[in-house]
Amino acid sequence: MIRLVIFDLDDTLYNERDFVYSGFMEVATYLSNKYGISKNILFDDMVNILNSRGRGKIFDQICEKYHLKEKIEYLVELYRYNNPNISLYEDAYKVLEIFKTKYKLGLITDGYKGAQWNKIRALNIEKYMDKIIVTDDYGKDYWKPSVKPFQIMLDYFDVKAKETVYIGDNPNKDFIPCKKSGINSVRIIRSIGDYMGIVVDEKYEADYRIKSLLELEKILEEIQ
Ligand SMILES: [Mg+2]
Secondary structure, X not given: OOOEEEEOOEOOOEOHHHHHHHHHHHHHHHHHHHHOOOHHHHHHHHHHHHHHHOOOOHHHHHHHHOOOOOXXXXXXXXXXXXXXOOOEOHHHHXXXXXXXXXXXXXXXXXXXXXXXXXXXXXXXXXXXXXXXXXXXXXXXXXXXXXXXXXXXXXXXXXXXXXXXXXXEOOOOOOOHHHHHHOOEEEEEOOOOOOOOOOOOOHHHOXXXXXXXXXXXXXXXXXXX
């Protein structure tokens, strides 16, 4: 019987793209006010670079294109610690409302701690979660696929791995610790998401795959 349900955050409970765009707009507004360049043009440039070349050097390329003398680290901080305009996926909101009285609820999320806590507050999900672990608060060796944050969670609630389920979207790291420790795992594959197309070796793949979190209710009742 399942007693503890743990969720991943990014792209599981909300669309991470919304956070990225919110951060881009923050940086675009700052640069626009300082240099008089249209913030919409700057924003579109950032999105185009993201789509064509991925993350990593977006602000470097913007500064190069417009000959701006900016500290990239400062722009990254503006991006990371912006007050994000994000909201829960509708199915996430619904299952959290249903599950809050039926199970213990936890959150395990990777990413820079300041940014992750900003997202948690913007989504207003502290009210649902009995325990939140931002792995970065503990240090880099607690990031997934480490089993350490999962062990902390099990100890905190004093539940067994087989009474626990983790729901995440990234097969590169989300389910490896579950497999290692015997925690049930569910992969959410949405129509939008960085990892929807990823096929992984059986040993990294989740026990269940779903397209909507609303499928969870039945699955959790089935797990004995
Ligand atoms: Mg994720």
